[in-house]
Each structure stands twice: as C-alpha cells, then as structure tokens.
Amino acid sequence: MSAPSAASTPSTSPVTSDPGAASAPAGDRAPSTGNATSAATARSRRLALGVIATGMLMIILDGSIVTVAMPAIQNDLGFTPAGLSWVVNAYLIAFGSLLLLAGRLGDLLGRTRMFLVGTAVFTAASLLAGVATTPALLIAARFLQGIGSAMASAVGLGILVTLFTEPRERARAIAVFSFTGAAGASIGQVLGGVLTDALSWHWIFFINLPIGLAALAVAVPVLPRDRGLGLRAGADVAGALLVTAGLMLGIYTVVKVEEYGWTSAHTLGTGLLALALLGAFVARQATAETPLMPLRILRSRAVAGANLVQLLMVAALFSFQILVALYLQKVLGYGSARTGLAMLPAAAVIGAVSLGISARLNARFGERRVLLTGLVLLTGVLGLLARVPVHAHYLTDLLPVMLLAAGFGLALPALTTLGMSDARADDAGLASGLFNTTQQIGMALGVALLSTLAASRTDGLLAEGASRGEALTGGYHLAFIVGTGFLVAAFAVAFTVLRAARPKPVGSSRGRTQAR
Known part of the structure; x- marks a missing residue:
C-alpha cells in the first residue's frame, strides 16, 4: 500500500502549493499559471530531494571516512587501543539510540525543522572534531555528531514520502536516497584515504563544513514548512x-561484545x-x-517485515563493507587509497542500478520480487567471498564480486519503499526513524558478531601454525559464511512475510481515510 498523499494532511503539504489557486474557478485563471506553478513545484521537489540526499551522503560518508583515518588519529592524539574504539562507538551509540525519538519528534514538531537543526548540529560538531586536540574532545564531538545525524536522517524519508506522492516519482526519489546510503561508504573510504594522506586526519571532518552549510542554505527555501502535530499528540516523556x-x-552492549x-x-x-x-x-x-510510538505501525506486515529484513541484510553486509577492506589491506597489502579505489566498482554498479533501473523494475514487477532478486545476488556475493584465496587476483577473484554488489542497488530501494509503504502522513517521521534504527542495530550486530567470529577463527588458525595471511583469510571466510546465512534468513522473511502490494490509485478513498 502506498503512503497517503501529503495533500490530505495540511501540515505536511509542500510550501510550493498555492491554496488560493486551488480554490479559484478554472475560468478565472490564466492558462499558463497552472503549468508554471506545476513546473515550479517540480523544481522545488527536485531541489528538496537534492538537499536531503546531500545531507544523507554527508552523514554516510562520515561513518566510513573515519575508519580509514583511525591509525593517524591514534598516533596524533595518543589514543590507547581501547580508547580509539570510542571514536566510532560514541557516534554509533548516540546515532542509533536517538533515531526513533528524533523521528517521532519530527512528526510532532515538524520534520523540516528537525532536519535543519540536525544538519546544523552535525556541521558544528564536525568543526569541533576537526579542531580537537585531545581524545576527550574528539569523543565528545563524535557523540554530538551522532545526535545531529540522528535528528537529520530520522526524518529524511518522512519528508520524501510526503513530498513525492505519485508512485513512479516516489520510486525515483527513494532510489536516489538509497544510492546515497549504498555508495556513500565506498566513496568515504576513497576520500578518507586521500584526505588523510594528502593533508591530515583533521580534514575528514573539515570537509563536512562546506557541504553542511550549502545544504542548509538550499534547504531553508525549498523544504516544506510543516508545523507538525504538536507535542500534545505524543508528548510521552516516560x-x-x-x-x-x-x-x-x-547498542553499548553490542559494541562492547568484542x-x-x-x-x-x-x-x-x-x-x-x-x-x-x-x-x-x-x-x-x-x-x-498519547504514545510516542503508536503500536499500530508495527501491525503492518510491510513495515514489520521490511525492518526485520533490513536488520538481517545490514548485519550480513557489514562483512562486505568492512571485512573486504580489511582483507585488501591486511592480506593483500593494499594502502588506504588503493583499497577505496578497489571497492569503487561496487559503488558504481550500485549507483547505476539504484538510480538507473530500480524504479522501473519496482513499477513493473513489484518491490517484493525486486527485493528477493537483490537478496539472491547478495547471497552470491558473500558465497563467493567465502572462497576467496590468500593470494587473490583482483580482476579474477574480486572484481566479479564487486559487480554482483548490484544486488544492493536492487534490494535497498525496494526495501525502503516497503518499509515506508504503510506509513500514514502523521507517522512518516516515526516510520523513517524506525527504519533507520533497525539499520543501525543491524550494523552494530554485524560488527559485534562477525568481527568476533573472524578474530576467534584467526586466533585458532594461528595457534595451529597457519601463516598470518592464511589465518586472517580463514577468519574472514567464517564471517562471510555466517553473513550468507543472515541473507538466506532475510530472503525467507521477505518471501513469507512481505506480500506483493496491490496497485491502488493515488488519492483513493482508502488512502484518504487512513491519512486522517
């Protein structure tokens, strides 16, 4: 079921609509006014999409760009090995724990307001992180970055589904949004290596300043002026x-498991x-x-099923995003920049699929079928990685795996559409926050479980007399096998829980009834 039209809820309608024009008799308007207004509205929506995608790209980039610079940060600021992990953990704990709350507050106080404040907080925190001279200051800045990221990203999808109400238009918008998440990590690895090697680790944070300021400058005039439902509609402090x-x-428990x-x-x-x-x-x-999270949102098979599938899929794909990079560096001896470049084909093919054909495939075959196809391809990716040799050749052993990552470009837009499909106009921020929360929980579980299994297997092989390269590869193999199991489970959930959506005209009486 597609989400209700934003036009049915005044508080979420785009500011570019003209109430006066809607009530004026057709004969009293110049013929060109409607076309001009429609064109202006379309431009405004495209700009809004660009702003949200840019904000999300900045946040996603930050997550991967930091991992590349960790050795340089440790050497410069004198982090202990245990303390260094908090450069990532402080961000992850703040981000993952506040997404659900931020999404609901966006519904109550205004999603645009939440996005703008979150982007401003993230940008200011990036400046603070860039000038940090002590471990404590950097960790505090990273925690503040996590708060800003949660505020901005929790409502991004909610804004999109109320701006883009026509199914094909919405599918294209979600494809763009999904691409920023799918490709941002690979781009961040390249950019992190280049900035750290050419300048210093400080610039991995300074790079956010012009991006954040530009996003804010464009966002203010183009994002809809939604007032929200008011705190009385869900001011559940407890x-x-x-x-x-x-x-x-x-999340703290999971990240400390190792x-x-x-x-x-x-x-x-x-x-x-x-x-x-x-x-x-x-x-x-x-x-x-007045519940903070009305439980009706979890009664939807589409919402509950899509969130569970995402948790399993993201947990599995940690092994692709992170462990492949570790394999390239620790086993094959690649440097930071070369590692990022080696993974760029995955980002390119994901972008080509998610931006080029995913919307058309979803419209023709339905999101459920496209999602299942993407999960099959991703299962093949991890299955092939479970057999990668110690002395691999990039063109024959790794490039085919990178190209099969196209499955992510199929799966994520379809999954995102399903996860938001039953969201009412007044719950869009909550549904968006919930979808992002399960993504972060899945990532934390993937980090904790797969990295622990890989390290344990590596230690065992070293004790048996294997070389370091063989032991590391054996550890990664085990993680890839377990990740494959997660994807098989995700396929089973998608096949049994998610149902093919029945086409419904936008603005149908059923959609309008549910939007009230």
Whole structure:
C-alpha cells in the first residue's frame, strides 16, 4: 500500500502549493499559471530531494571516512587501543539510540525543522572534531555528531514520502536516497584515504563544513514548512526516556561484545537490562494516552517485515563493507587509497542500478520480487567471498564480486519503499526513524558478531601454525559464511512475510481515510 498523499494532511503539504489557486474557478485563471506553478513545484521537489540526499551522503560518508583515518588519529592524539574504539562507538551509540525519538519528534514538531537543526548540529560538531586536540574532545564531538545525524536522517524519508506522492516519482526519489546510503561508504573510504594522506586526519571532518552549510542554505527555501502535530499528540516523556535508555544501553552492549565476550556477566547484565527497558517502553505505548510510538505501525506486515529484513541484510553486509577492506589491506597489502579505489566498482554498479533501473523494475514487477532478486545476488556475493584465496587476483577473484554488489542497488530501494509503504502522513517521521534504527542495530550486530567470529577463527588458525595471511583469510571466510546465512534468513522473511502490494490509485478513498 502506498503512503497517503501529503495533500490530505495540511501540515505536511509542500510550501510550493498555492491554496488560493486551488480554490479559484478554472475560468478565472490564466492558462499558463497552472503549468508554471506545476513546473515550479517540480523544481522545488527536485531541489528538496537534492538537499536531503546531500545531507544523507554527508552523514554516510562520515561513518566510513573515519575508519580509514583511525591509525593517524591514534598516533596524533595518543589514543590507547581501547580508547580509539570510542571514536566510532560514541557516534554509533548516540546515532542509533536517538533515531526513533528524533523521528517521532519530527512528526510532532515538524520534520523540516528537525532536519535543519540536525544538519546544523552535525556541521558544528564536525568543526569541533576537526579542531580537537585531545581524545576527550574528539569523543565528545563524535557523540554530538551522532545526535545531529540522528535528528537529520530520522526524518529524511518522512519528508520524501510526503513530498513525492505519485508512485513512479516516489520510486525515483527513494532510489536516489538509497544510492546515497549504498555508495556513500565506498566513496568515504576513497576520500578518507586521500584526505588523510594528502593533508591530515583533521580534514575528514573539515570537509563536512562546506557541504553542511550549502545544504542548509538550499534547504531553508525549498523544504516544506510543516508545523507538525504538536507535542500534545505524543508528548510521552516516560516513553521517550525508556526507549532512548534501552536503545543506548543495547547498542553499548553490542559494541562492547568484542571486549567482554558474548557470555560474560557484563554482556548478559547490560543486555538483559536493555531488553527490560525496551519491553517497558512497548508496554507503556500500549496504555499511554498519547504514545510516542503508536503500536499500530508495527501491525503492518510491510513495515514489520521490511525492518526485520533490513536488520538481517545490514548485519550480513557489514562483512562486505568492512571485512573486504580489511582483507585488501591486511592480506593483500593494499594502502588506504588503493583499497577505496578497489571497492569503487561496487559503488558504481550500485549507483547505476539504484538510480538507473530500480524504479522501473519496482513499477513493473513489484518491490517484493525486486527485493528477493537483490537478496539472491547478495547471497552470491558473500558465497563467493567465502572462497576467496590468500593470494587473490583482483580482476579474477574480486572484481566479479564487486559487480554482483548490484544486488544492493536492487534490494535497498525496494526495501525502503516497503518499509515506508504503510506509513500514514502523521507517522512518516516515526516510520523513517524506525527504519533507520533497525539499520543501525543491524550494523552494530554485524560488527559485534562477525568481527568476533573472524578474530576467534584467526586466533585458532594461528595457534595451529597457519601463516598470518592464511589465518586472517580463514577468519574472514567464517564471517562471510555466517553473513550468507543472515541473507538466506532475510530472503525467507521477505518471501513469507512481505506480500506483493496491490496497485491502488493515488488519492483513493482508502488512502484518504487512513491519512486522517
């Protein structure tokens, strides 16, 4: 089911629409006025899409660009090995734990306002990170970056689905949005290596300043002026505290698994407490007069199924995004910039598929079929990586894998459309925040589980007398095999839970009824 038209909810309608023109008799208007207004509205929507995609690209780039510069940051600021992990963890904990809250606050206070404030916070925090001279200051700046990222990215999809209401137009917009996420990580690895080698690690943060300021300058006049529902429609302070504390503690538990182990008292204790807090949040939402997260959103098979598929898919694809880069550097001896360039074909083919043909395939065959096809291709990617040799040749052993990454360009736009398909106009920010939250949880689980398995297998092989290259490759093989299992599970969920959507005319009585 497609999301309801933004026109049915005054608070989310684009500012470029003209209420006076809509009420004037046809005969009282010049023939060219409608065409001019329509063209201006179309331009405004395209600019809005460009702004949101640019903001998301900046955030995605930041996630991968930092990993390349970590050795330089450690050497310059004197981080301990354990302390260095908090350059990533501080960002991930703030980002992942606040997405759901930020998405709902966007519905209540205005999604455009939330996007603008989040982008401004992220840009200011990037400046603070770039001038950091101590580990504590950099970690604090990264936490602040995570807050800004959550505010901006939680509402991005919500703005898009209320701006682009026609199915084909919306499919193209989501394809652009999905491409920024799919390709941003690979671009970040290249850019991070180049900036760190040519200038210094400080510039991986300074690069965000012109991008963020330009996005804000264009966003102010083109994004819709939505006022939101008001805090009274969902001012559940207790629920907000429960879900934020539960997600923050849960993500902290996952990112510390590699240090403490899965069965340690620390992991079990904090994990059970996080589950208790999230359980209390769900119970609270079932009884609260104005719930922060109306539970009706989880009754949708499309929303619940798409979020579960995404969690499994993102957890699996961590092994492609991160472990392949580690394999290239630690086993094949590639440098940072060369590693990024080696992974560029994946970004190029993902972009070509997601921007070029995914919208047409979704319109012709339906999102469910396209998603299943993409998952099959991605399963092939990890299956091939599970057999990559110690002394691999890029053209024969790795380039075919990069090209099969086209499956991500098929799967992500289809999955995003399904995840937002049943969102009501007044829940679009919440649905967007939920979709982004499961993405971050999936990433954290992938990092914790697959990296721990790879390290454990590597240590075992080293103890058996294997060379370092053989041991590392064996560890990565195990992670790729487990990631393949995640993708098989994602395919099973998509096949059994997600149903093919029945075409419905935009603005149908059913859609208008649900939008109220």
